[in-house]
Amino acid sequence: MSQRVLVTGAAGFLGSHLTDRLLGEGHSVIGVDNLSTGDMGNIAHLKGESRYAFEERDICVPFDVGKVDAVFNMASPASPPEYLKLALETLRVGSVGTENTLEIAHRYGAAFLHASTSECYGDPLEHPQTENYWGNVNPVGPRSVYDEAKRYAESLTMAYNRYKGVNTHLVRIFNTYGPRLHPSDGRVISNFMMQALRGERLTVYGDGQQTRSFCFVADLIEGILRLSRSDEHMPTNIGNPVEFTILECAQAVLEVTGSKSELVFEPLPQDDPTRRKPDISKAKRVLDWEPKISLREGLKLSLDFFKSKV
Ligand code: UDP
Numbered sequence: 001m002s003q004r005v006l007v008t009g010a011a012g013f014l015g016s017h018l019t020d021r022l023l024g025e026g027h028s029v030i031g032v033d034n035l036s037t038g039d040m041g042n043i044a045h046l047k048g049e050s051r052y053a054f055e056e057r058d059i060c061v062p063f064d065v066g067k068v069d070a071v072f073n074m075a076s077p078a079s080p081p082e083y084l085k086l087a088l089e090t091l092r093v094g095s096v097g098t099e100n101t102l103e104i105a106h107r108y109g110a111a112f113l114h115a116s117t118s119e120c121y122g123d124p125l126e127h128p129q130t131e132n133y134w135g136n137v138n139p140v141g142p143r144s145v146y147d148e149a150k151r152y153a154e155s156l157t158m159a160y161n162r163y164k165g166v167n168t169h170l171v172r173i174f175n176t177y178g179p180r181l182h183p184s185d186g187r188v189i190s191n192f193m194m195q196a197l198r199g200e201r202l203t204v205y206g207d208g209q210q211t212r213s214f215c216f217v218a219d220l221i222e223g224i225l226r227l228s229r230s231d232e233h234m235p236t237n238i239g240n241p242v243e244f245t246i247l248e249c250a251q252a253v254l255e256v257t258g259s260k261s262e263l264v265f266e267p268l269p270q271d272d273p274t275r276r277k278p279d280i281s282k283a284k285r286v287l288d289w290e291p292k293i294s295l296r297e298g299l300k301l302s303l304d305f306f307k308s309k310v
Contacts, residue, residue, distance in 0.1 A: 003027045006068045006110075008059050008101055009075030011038030013180050014115065014173075014224075017217050018072055019043065021225060023051055030065045034058040036089060037077045042180050059097040064104065070228060071105045073098055074115045076150075080143065080269060081186035087145040094149025095156070102160045105168075113169040113228040114157045116235060118276055119147045120172060128243075128277040131172065131235045141271045154235060161233050169227050174239025174278045178217030178298060179305035189214065192250055193299070193306040196259035206268030208247035211275040215240035216298030219291035226287040239278035240291040249295070256299040 005022050009015040010031025015038070019029050028051040031043065035056060046052045057063055059075055076093050077083040083090040098114065105112035121129045122137030137147045154170055161168040177189040184190070195202050215238070223238035244252070250263055283289045293301070 003069035004067065005029050006065055006071045006104060007031050008073050008097070009033055009038065009115075010054065011035060011040055011042050012074060012078070013042070013182065014176065014217070014220070015072070015074040016042035016180055017178070017221050018074065018224065019046070019052070021221050023049065027051070029053075030055065030068070032057050032059060032063070032065070033075065036086060037082050037182070037185070039182065059100050060092050062100050062103070064107075067108045068104065068110045070111045070113075071101060072113050072115070072228065073101045076115070077146075079182070079185040079187045083146040084142055090145045091149045094153045098153040098156055102156065102166065106160060106164050106166050111167045111169070111228060112157070112160070113171060113224065114153055116154050116170050116172045117150045118172055118174040118237070118239065118278065119143070120151050120154065120235075121276070122147060123271060123273040124276065127275055128241065128279040129237065130279040131237055131282055138271050143271050158233075168233055169230070170233070170235040171224050171227050172235050172237045172278075173220065174215055174237065174276065175212045176215045176217055176220045176239070178302050181302070183306060183309040188212065188246060188249060189253070190306070192253040193257065193302065194309065196253050196257040196261050197306055197310045199259065199261055201262050201264040202250045202253070203266050204246055204250060204263050205266050205272065207265070208250065208263075209245050210268070210272060211243045211245050211277065212249070213240050213243045213277045214249070214295050214298070215291055216293035216301065219293055223283060223287065223289045226289050230287060232286050236283055236286065237278040237280055238283055238289070239280065241278050241280050242295065243275070243277040244295060252295050252299060256296060256303060
């Protein structure tokens with residue numbers, strides 16, 4: 001049955017891909033975004049789409065978009081340089097903005113999904129990370145504005161589930177990439193792709209031995225949709241469990257772009273997690289989901305987008 005769906009952070013990387021999937025399934029989407037890190041270019045192709053409406057608004061101010069069946073709360077600065085610049089905004093959108101959005105789900109009896117993050121695990125002492133691991137987070141370091149906002153949002157979401165009976169879902173998103181990942185938002189894949197295509201040196205922070213596990217956006221959106229329609233209320237990891245060092249990631253980017261760029265080593269940001277890899281057994285079991293696209297395949301699928309931004 002066709003639904004009316006609210007997506008916050010709708011002009012962002014994930015919000016815009018999610019919107020495309022929902023519209024493709026025949027639903028109507030109301031997208032809201034204050035454009036602090038979102039980009040209207042990500043939704044320009046939806047102009048004239050009768051089942052799509054966009055509202056530029058800050059979700060930290062209470063709002064109402066009328067009756068909806070489902071709510072996806074994707075709004076937040078998400079790349080480290082951006083959330084460090086927008087520190088107070090990041091704390092506010094995770095707390096006040098998330099509460100305002102939960103209120104809408106409560107008001108209309110809508111299903112609610114909050115985009116949480118692997119950052120809830122901090123610099124993890126358990127490897128790989130299962131959902132039962134409570135994490136190793138510095139609550140007062142520079143990254144805390146993001147980590148603690150996201151952890152508070154999880155707590156708030158669980159409270160709306162337990163005390164107000166809202167049908168909530170929490171996805172812990174691991175590093176994700178693909179077309180529309182902002183070319184200058186400072187993330188490793190966008191930095192490396194743009195540097196490789198421009199023939200600049202790839203900036204490896206630290207010794208490049210820290211690891212990440214990269215999920216292609218289409219795989220991630222599929223996992224998020226399945227979770228939003230499930231009966232699972234506790235946090236669920238969605239990500240690709242294949243782990244790469246940052247040096248291996250640089251190598252993959254050089255291969256896919258055919259670039260001859262060299263590497264340059266730069267200082268490691270404070271509290272940069274040394275490793276990160278999701279245990280996705282729960283998503284496999286509960287959602288029958290697992291990622292299908294390898295890093296090299298996904299980088300190839302992203303190539304045209306990054307080339308268009310050079
Ligand atoms: N990184 C890097 N070079 C860059 C950008 C990032 O070596 O130009 C490293 C960063 O220090 C981290 C990893 O790549 O260890 C992933 O960083 P990103 O900002 O993409 O996301 P994070 O997982 O830290 O939130």
